[in-house]
Amino acid sequence: MIIEGAGAFVTGGGSGLGEAVARMLAARGAVVHLFDRNRDAAEKVAGEIGATAHVGDVVDEVSAGNALAAAAKSGNGLRILVNCAGIGTAGRILGREAVLPLTDFEKVIRVNLIGTFNMMRLAAEHMSKADELADHARGVIVNTASVAAFDGQVGQAAYAASKGGIVSLALPAARELARFGIRVNTVAPGIFLTPLLHTLPEEVQKSLAAQIPYPSRLGDPQEFADVVRFLIENQYINGEVIRLDGAVRMQPR
Template sequence: MEFKDVPAIVTGGASGLGEGSARALAAAGAKVAIFDLQEERGRKVAEELGGLFVRCDVADAYSAEAAFAAAREVHGPCGIAVNCAGIAPAGKIVGKEGPMPLDDFSRVIQVNLVGSFNIMRLAAAEMANREANGDGERGVIISTASIAAYEGQVGQVAYSASKGGVVSMTLQAARELARSGIRVNTIAPGIFMTPMMAGFSQEVQDSLAATLPFPKRLGQPEEFGLLVDQIVRNPLLNGETIRLDCALRMAPK
């Protein structure tokens, strides 16, 4: 798909992997709308990119619907959607205080999995009405999973379940939306330098980097954005979950 003036939506675009994606899309010529709850940071990034910021809770149907309407009014119907919004709280099935509160598990599923589907359904509805290119393509949806979907560590039960759900949706959604000329792919990142990671000491960062086969360093958001760029450009990439992890296979803990 071509990028020039194509309306793009990036959830979680105010920071981290979402910001890396938003910057890559804007650099390629897309009209970027950042959906996030971080208003101050989101507006700053959007202004730098010449784009739009819309406050959005991806886990809420009405919030997402209103956000899409706001972006559509300014940029037109969505042609590229990138799901980067998510949360990653740690918690064991049975911890020192007893069994994990069910609400804690549900919240992660609601944001990471239901939120990804919420954006997917609304983006697909807009994309289906766009004019197709020579291949019949009308849009591209990219979600963010994690290598924890495959090798979840102790304390990641909710996070792993939510990201496993994102992986499982990918091929099915690609097959279903193929009739509308919409491609669906997912990126499963490993250890990246995100705002959360930046809060850890250099010692912790170095110890994590030492677990990586090659290259032995944390991924950068712009490298995540580079893969987003390539997925949008390559018309044959569809229904895939791509690991971006330096060949890391995580240990149990």
């Protein structure tokens, strides 16, 4: 898939991994649309890279549908969807005071897994109606999972389950959407220096970095964006899940 001129949609584009992806796509000539719950963050990034900001929630069919419809009218149509929006609420199944509230588990599953699926299905509808490009291609979707899908730690039951679901979506979605010329791939990042980690004390950041075999540092969001670019441009990669983690394997705690 050629990025230049393509309509591209990035969820969670106002910060972190999503921001890095949005900047990469804009630098390569895509017509970028950002989707984020944080209006100020989305508009700030959009203003800096010449993109369009949309405010909404990935699990809201109306706001998501309207934003995707606008993106489908830009460039040569909606060709790229990168799902980066997500939350990471922690909680033990059996805590010291009580069991994990079912609503807490549901919230993480709803935002991370159902939100990813919602955006994917709505975007695929637009992509399927677009004109064919080279090699019968119409679009490409890149979802964001996590190494927690494979190495979930204590207190990550909800988060790991949500990301595991995203991993499991890759192959069946790729197989189903193949007839439309739409590819689906997933990136499972390890420990990256996102705004959340920036708030942690430097000693904690160093401790996390020391767990990573090589390179022993936190991941740079630009490295995540580089992998997303590769998955978009390489037409033969489909139904794949790529760990991007410096060979880290998370310990139980």
